[in-house]
Amino acid sequence: MTRTVKVDWRVPSKEWEAFSEYVSREHGEIKGYVGREVEKAMREYMDADEFADIEERIDRLLRAAGRRPADAAEEKTLSESSVDSDETTRVRCRVDPDVKDEFSAYVKRETDDRLGIGLTRALKERRRGGRARRAGEKLRRIEDDAAGLLEELGSGDGLSLREKRTIAVCNDLSEQFTRSELESAIEIHAGGSDPTLRDYTERVTERLDVVSHPHNPDLFVPTERAEELASETDAASPSDPAIDRKPYENLTRDEKVHGVRLELARDAAKRSNGKAQFGTADIREEVFDGNAPASYARSLMHDAADADGFRIRSGSTGENRLAVTLTDAASDVLADAGVLANSKNDETTSTTNEDADGADRVEGADDMGGTNEVEQDDEDADAEFNRLLSARTPANAD
DNA sequence: GAACTACGTTCTCCTGCTGG
DNA sequence: CCAGCAGGAGAACGTAGTTC
Structure with a gap:
């Protein structure tokens, strides 16, 4: 005799009571028959009887119509409220291990339901007439459905x-x-x-x-x-980077942090020493157009500092500022910022009043980027700068 | 106000025990 | 050996509180 394995899933209490009554009505008692009936319900609900091929063809039509087969069979008879909000009963019985495995795989592959809900649908189908009624309902649904395709359900084994x-x-x-x-x-x-x-x-x-x-x-x-x-x-x-194409409210936190780094890198690329700083106000205004609250901008600033080439340094007034040194920054940040491609046009300038450790944001700094006054020296400077940037990769970063 | 964190709830799997 | 029962663990989600 085949060894059985335990089923231990939760189903709505009402459905379980109804199924118990069905078993009692069919067999005169429940004891000893629950496991057999649950197993039959599983077999029939998936594709293990002689009409499985016919229903599978109907399911294909349903998929082409943008419907899930499991939903189509149950939408009129098993409301969401009966699935989600009813009190549940923990159903424990024993069934053929192959049937249980196949049923679990079937529910995972063909529906978005948890196993207990899949079992609920199977039990209901078993006591209400099974595949014939289900197929009829599916066919009626196809008549009403609009276009749409299900994808990838056939490879759903093992999905979380x-x-x-x-x-x-x-x-x-x-x-x-x-x-x-x-x-x-x-x-x-x-x-x-x-x-x-x-x-x-x-x-x-x-x-x-x-x-x-x-x-x-x-x-x-x-x-x-x-x-x-x-x-x-x-x-x-x-x-393009999210910061360049999404409005503030649709950016994830990671995208905001990355955006801060990109804008600061772009600012630094306009300077001859490849350094720049943003304070909280700069981040609010320059990066997020005033949308980010100051406290939130501060939070993003600290997160952005957690990357190669970026750090927090105290300004002259005690304010923390995000500083970048492009030669220390990772290549992915430089690439997203467009610094690698654009640096030859942008970063060389004549003079700045930046200190040696990092460029405080200065009035008129933007005006300095892209000037042509030392164009004849640009190529050499660019070549050296790009050499430094190209040598900097995440792998060799500190 | 946005993001984060801790905690509670639900569900499922796993394991062990008991009785027929 | 099989069926039934029970407890614990982990995953996933929602919610309230906290932080900045």
């Missing part, structure tokens, strides 16, 4: 819960979508708290390879399309 939910959110979205649509989908599948929205926004946009529309930050479009739009309209390209 976050990854499964990310896929589920992706499947709810069309080729392009608004921020509110994205956040609604995240709220349905993962939650609506700010940390959750931030986390899943990043995961989903990365997975779908979409970025903000060059002219509408609340609209997400495929990266390729955004690049086309950017080239047509001279807007920021998706490959």
Whole structure:
């Protein structure tokens, strides 16, 4: 006899009571039959009976119509409230280990549900008539569905819960979508708290390879399309640093910190010694156009200091300032700042009143960048500067 | 006000024990 | 050997409080 393994999942109490009644009605008692009926429900719900192939073909149609097969079968009979808000019962029984493994894999691959909810759907299907009714409902749904494609569900084995939910959110979205649509989908599948929205926004946009529309930050479009739009309209390209293409409110903290480094590096590139400093006020005004609160700008400044070539130094008035020395900065920062490509046009100047340790931000500093008064010396200076910059990589950085 | 952190809750897996 | 029960651990999420 095949050894069985334990199932230990939670299902809504009401559904479990109904299933227990079904078992009792079918067999005259519950004891000894629960495990068998749960196993049958699992087999039927996935693809282990003789009509599995037919339902699989229906599922393909559903996927092409932008629906999840599991949802399609249950949307009218198992409301979200019955799944999410009802009191749950911990269901523990024993089933064939292969059936349990296959069922778990099936739920993970084909749905965004946790296993207990997958079992709930299976139990409900078992007591309500099974595959025939499910297939009928799916066919009715296809008639009403709009276009859309499910992707990557076939390779969902071993995915974490976050990854499964990310896929589920992706499947709810069309080729392009608004921020509110994205956040609604995240709220349905993962939650609506700010940390959750931030986390899943990043995961989903990365997975779908979409970025903000060059002219509408609340609209997400495929990266390729955004690049086309950017080239047509001279807007920021998706490959540009976030600080150059996203409004302040849509930047993640990491992007803000990186943006601070880039702006300071660009400022330093205008100076002959490749050094510059930003105070809190500079970060607020120069980097974030006055959007960042002073305290927050200070926080970002300290984070930005945690990189090669950047450090905090005290100004003459005791104010902390973020300082950069380009020759010590990592190549990825220089590349994003455009310093490697642009330095030959920007950084040579005649005179400054900067001290030897780092350039205090000076009045008229911007005017000094890009001047031509010593053009004949620029090439030599550029060559030396670029040699220093090129030699600086994350690998050999201190 | 934004970001971070600690804590509580829920869910699932794992392990061990007991009784038939 | 199998079924049922129970406790602990870890993952994931939400919320309230804290920090700057």
